[in-house]
Amino acid sequence: MQNARGRPFIKMHGLGNDFVVVDARREPFDLDAGAARRIADRREGVGCDQVIVMEPPRDPCANVFMRIRNADGSEVAACGNATRCVAARVMTERETREVTVETLAGLLHAKHAAEGKVAVDMGAARLDWNEIPLAREMDTLHLGLEADGLRDPVAVSVGNPHAVFFVDDAEAVELERVGPELEYDALFPERANISAAQVLDSTHIRLRVWERGAGITRACGTAACATAVAAVRRELTERKVTIALDGGELGLEWRAGDGHVIMTGPVAESFTGTLNGSLLAA
Numbered sequence: 001m002q003n004a005r006g007r008p009f010i011k012m013h014g015l016g017n018d019f020v021v022v023d024a025r026r027e028p029f030d031l032d033a034g035a036a037r038r039i040a041d042r043r044e045g046v047g048c049d050q051v052i053v054m055e056p057p058r059d060p061c062a063n064v065f066m067r068i069r070n071a072d073g074s075e076v077a078a079c080g081n082a083t084r085c086v087a088a089r090v091m092t093e094r095e096t097r098e099v100t101v102e103t104l105a106g107l108l109h110a111k112h113a114a115e116g117k118v119a120v121d122m123g124a125a126r127l128d129w130n131e132i133p134l135a136r137e138m139d140t141l142h143l144g145l146e147a148d149g150l151r152d153p154v155a156v157s158v159g160n161p162h163a164v165f166f167v168d169d170a171e172a173v174e175l176e177r178v179g180p181e182l183e184y185d186a187l188f189p190e191r192a193n194i195s196a197a198q199v200l201d202s203t204h205i206r207l208r209v210w211e212r213g214a215g216i217t218r219a220c221g222t223a224a225c226a227t228a229v230a231a232v233r234r235e236l237t238e239r240k241v242t243i244a245l246d247g248g249e250l251g252l253e254w255r256a257g258d259g260h261v262i263m264t265g266p267v268a269e270s271f272t273g274t275l276n277g278s279l280l281a282a
């Protein structure tokens with residue numbers, strides 16, 4: 001039930017990738033695509049890259065269910081930075097050091113890490129063409145895709161689809177121009193997040209991201225996960241890397257044994273407010 005007086009929210013971010021977070025664990029909140037677009041609009045609404053709804057978990061092993069909508073209203077299964085934010089809130093509430101966050105992509109285990117950071121096990125990277133998904137069978141280590149000087153990306157899913165292009169100079173890539181073209185390429189039936197990754201050395205990568213449904217963001221946690229996996233598959237880096245995004249650094253590890261990706265990074269709460277009725281009403 002939507003509240004005519006509005007609905008409280010918390011503004012949170014992970015490295016500047018920002019979220020309007022609504023707690024719907026006690027009172028339901030029906031976030032449709034239109035409301036998400038209005039809330040995310042930086043001119044008319046609150047403004048954010050993703051709108052996040054915390055709901056009661058479906059799985060008895062989880063502590064919270066996290067629903068995710070991009071700024072364009074599309075509902076998606078994974079968001080790395082928001083997972084850290086939601087996990088941090090629930091750990092604070094429960095006074096615990098570990099929680100399990102349920103998403104449409106599965107159960108994600110999160111825990112406190114050094115320096116106030118949060119580490120999330122983002123699950124096993126998915127590498128088959130139909131898991132990305134791609135439109136046709138193809139080697140995900142070398143996609144036959146090229147645009148504006150970017151070529152031969154690696155495809156990885158960490159619950160959402162990513163194409164990672166390795167480049168000599170990430171700053172020189174005109175992501176705002178090439179990003180939308182690649183996001184909507186026919187090779188990606190569910191569209192894709194597009195990354196330009198520059199390997200600095202065997203443990204450091206510079207990354208810029210055009211997010212599906214949100215455009216250029218200051219950081220994308222799942223893109224960092226996908227990039228760490230792609231770099232190891234291309235034998236460019238070690239399994240543990242530091243990835244520098246526009247908003248700061250994330251620590252990534254693609255574990256050898258189970259293929260899970262562990263992402264560690266900061267969490268921040270900016271302010272609280274109320275979503276007014278005009279943003280919520282259709």
Ligand SMILES: N[C@@H](CCC[C@H](N)C(=O)O)C(=O)O
Nearest residue numbers: 079080081160212220221222
């Ligand atoms: N910002 C997120 C990713 C959000 C979803 C993505 N835009 C998609 O459509 O898959 C992150 O930190 O991972």
